[in-house]
Amino acid sequence: MHQLACPKCHEPLVLNQKSYRCFHGHCYDIAKQKYINLLLNPDKATNNPGDNKESLLCRQHHLNKGYYDGILNEVVQCIEKYTPSPRQLLDLGCGEGYYTYRIKQLLNDDSTIYGLDISKAGIQMATKYTKDIYWIVGNSKNIPILDHSLDVITALFTVVNVAELKRCLKNNGYIIHVTANPYHLVEFKELIYDEIKVKSDQYIRLPFDIIESYDYKQTIHLKNREDTLNLLQMTPHYYHIKKERRPILETLGEFDVTIDIRITVYQVS
Numbered sequence: 001m002h003q004l005a006c007p008k009c010h011e012p013l014v015l016n017q018k019s020y021r022c023f024h025g026h027c028y029d030i031a032k033q034k035y036i037n038l039l040l041n042p043d044k045a046t047n048n049p050g051d052n053k054e055s056l057l058c059r060q061h062h063l064n065k066g067y068y069d070g071i072l073n074e075v076v077q078c079i080e081k082y083t084p085s086p087r088q089l090l091d092l093g094c095g096e097g098y099y100t101y102r103i104k105q106l107l108n109d110d111s112t113i114y115g116l117d118i119s120k121a122g123i124q125m126a127t128k129y130t131k132d133i134y135w136i137v138g139n140s141k142n143i144p145i146l147d148h149s150l151d152v153i154t155a156l157f158t159v160v161n162v163a164e165l166k167r168c169l170k171n172n173g174y175i176i177h178v179t180a181n182p183y184h185l186v187e188f189k190e191l192i193y194d195e196i197k198v199k200s201d202q203y204i205r206l207p208f209d210i211i212e213s214y215d216y217k218q219t220i221h222l223k224n225r226e227d228t229l230n231l232l233q234m235t236p237h238y239y240h241i242k243k244e245r246r247p248i249l250e251t252l253g254e255f256d257v258t259i260d261i262r263i264t265v266y267q268v269s
């Protein structure tokens with residue numbers, strides 16, 4: 001049973017043929033590709049908020065080659081360790097949907113799964129993986145989910161809103177938060193920046209009880225130039241390359257790069 005809520009009035013959404021409708025008559029059509037656009041106009045900072053198509057395509061190629069499956073497996077283990085099956089699970093900022101889809105495949109149960117992203121292009125790509133996930137164009141600052149209805153929210157490399165996490169999760173629900181550590185992809189940073197800034201990671205701690213928090217490190221071997229450029233182009237670093245450093249891109253081939261991330265499991269009480 002889905003837990004979708006109207007983004008305008010937060011009343012339950014009820015499926016009515018090809019649209020979802022709330023008690024107040026707010027109505028949202030299901031797109032041909034089988035996603036729902038629950039992003040309100042005032043939420044849109046631009047006409048096309050979120051990650052752009054090029055960056056999403058690079059992400060899709062990179063993820064589908066399995067390079068980040070180590071991260072995926074850690075997340076699935078945390079979900080299975082802390083939450084009983086079947087669950088109500090939201091993947092916040094799901095991008096082009098790879099992790100959401102693979103989480104569903106690996107859990108292989110009757111969990112109800114939602115993938116939400118502010119990027120319409122991302123959600124349109126996600127629908128191609130499966131129609132068995134509620135794919136939602138929406139804003140993490142106004143999650144279209146009923147109060148206290150989710151068992152777990154996964155948030156991989158994306159922005160979260162503390163009040164909304166708390167509102168959507170059941171009492172004692174879990175957040176699985178994946179964030180990049182300062183040395184994540186350090187080899188790219190060494191190529192691009194004159195100096196690597198090591199920031200404190202304090203700003204990414206959320207104000208909930210930490211149940212488990214650990215670093216996951218792995219060196220991955222990008223097998224060819226295409227794979228190296230895909231990963232580089234899905235990171236913000238690509239857009240920070242100074243003009244005089246651009247020729248470096250021509251020389252790139254296979255490449256060893258460090259994954260260095262933090263996985264934190266929070267419980268909301």
Ligand SMILES: C[S@@+](CC[C@H](N)C(=O)[O-])C[C@H]1O[C@@H](n2cnc3c(N)ncnc32)[C@H](O)[C@@H]1O
Nearest residue numbers: 050051093094095117118119139140156157158
């Ligand atoms: C770095 S990507 C990560 C995507 C995916 N979790 C992954 O790891 O492949 C961050 C994602 O957050 C989305 N995003 C940014 N602001 C958002 C917001 N306010 N609400 C929902 N999604 C947002 C972007 O569109 C983008 O897809």
Ligand SMILES: [Zn+2]
Nearest residue numbers: 006009022026
């Ligand atoms: Zn409504």
